[in-house]
Amino acid sequence: MISANKFWNKMAESYSKKPVPNEALYQQKLKTTQQYFDKDMSVLEFGCGTGSTALVHASYVKHYLAVDVSDKMIEIAENKLADTEIDNLEFKVTAIEDFNPSQSNFDAVLALSILHLLDDPKTIIQHVFNVLKPGCVFISSSPSITGFMRVLQPIWPLGVWLGVIPNVKFFSHDKWAGYMKEAGFIIEKHWIPDESKMTSFIIARKPS
Ligand SMILES: C[S@@+](CC[C@H](N)C(=O)[O-])C[C@H]1O[C@@H](n2cnc3c(N)ncnc32)[C@H](O)[C@@H]1O
Numbered sequence: 001m002i003s004a005n006k007f008w009n010k011m012a013e014s015y016s017k018k019p020v021p022n023e024a025l026y027q028q029k030l031k032t033t034q035q036y037f038d039k040d041m042s043v044l045e046f047g048c049g050t051g052s053t054a055l056v057h058a059s060y061v062k063h064y065l066a067v068d069v070s071d072k073m074i075e076i077a078e079n080k081l082a083d084t085e086i087d088n089l090e091f092k093v094t095a096i097e098d099f100n101p102s103q104s105n106f107d108a109v110l111a112l113s114i115l116h117l118l119d120d121p122k123t124i125i126q127h128v129f130n131v132l133k134p135g136c137v138f139i140s141s142s143p144s145i146t147g148f149m150r151v152l153q154p155i156w157p158l159g160v161w162l163g164v165i166p167n168v169k170f171f172s173h174d175k176w177a178g179y180m181k182e183a184g185f186i187i188e189k190h191w192i193p194d195e196s197k198m199t200s201f202i203i204a205r206k207p208s
Contacts, residue, residue, distance in 0.1 A: 004069050004095065004117070007166055012072035016050040025193055029141060029201060030056055032191075033110065036137050036203065037061050041107035044131070046096040047114025051077025051089075058089040061108075069095040096124055104131050111140040115176070116169045122179050129183040135208035138185060141201045145170045149198070173200045180204040 008015075020026040030053070037043070037060040048054050048066035050073050058064040068074050071093045078091055096118070109128045115121045128138050145152075150170060159165035177190055177200070185204035193199055 008070035009072040045110040
């Protein structure tokens with residue numbers, strides 16, 4: 001099995017050219033997220049890919065740090081950033097597992113299409129809880145690979161072994177919300193869009 005870095009480096013170029021599957025839904029997620037932003041906030045996004053979402057959100061907050069395990073993804077993100085006037089957005093290559101800020105200092109953390117790819121999402125959700133300031137939010141969008149998609153579960157490891165698909169967690173909507181609650185979060189919104197029944201969009205708040 002190849003490492004996450006190698007797999008996503010291989011995918012980076014084509015990923016950057018792929019349109020979002022549902023533009024209207026993507027815009028709705030951006031808008032919903034921005035309702036939780038203000039100009040004094042320091043935001044962390046992990047698994048940021050080629051930075052498209054970070055580039056849209058950065059102007060709504062004070063500082064935006066976007067990290068990804070793939071140096072190729074970050075290279076593309078940096079190139080996009082260089083074509084803008086944005087000066088409060090920073091990209092960094094790091095696996096979220098290795099990301100260790102010295103103190104809990106983020107006002108919001110975003111994880112979009114990434115939690116299901118992690119070896120141990122439960123531990124990372126706890127890590128996010130620890131790096132958020134009290135009263136602040138964790139905004140995530142994760143596929144819940146359930147129902148008929150589960151038929152793929154037995155053959156999925158073959159694709160992973162061949163290096164053509166990433167390793168994923170086959171979790172239900174409730175499992176994601178459950179992990180958030182176990183970490184100490186209060187679920188403020190759990191949105192499963194009608195047009196994308198596999199998506200769990202969750203706003204989870206760390207109590208004050
Ligand atoms: C499906 S893409 C999602 C990218 C972006 N968030 C989006 O919504 O388009 C998953 C991203 O997570 C990154 N990634 C995978 N494992 C990671 C890890 N352990 N730590 C940080 N980033 C990771 C990959 O390099 C890839 O860019």
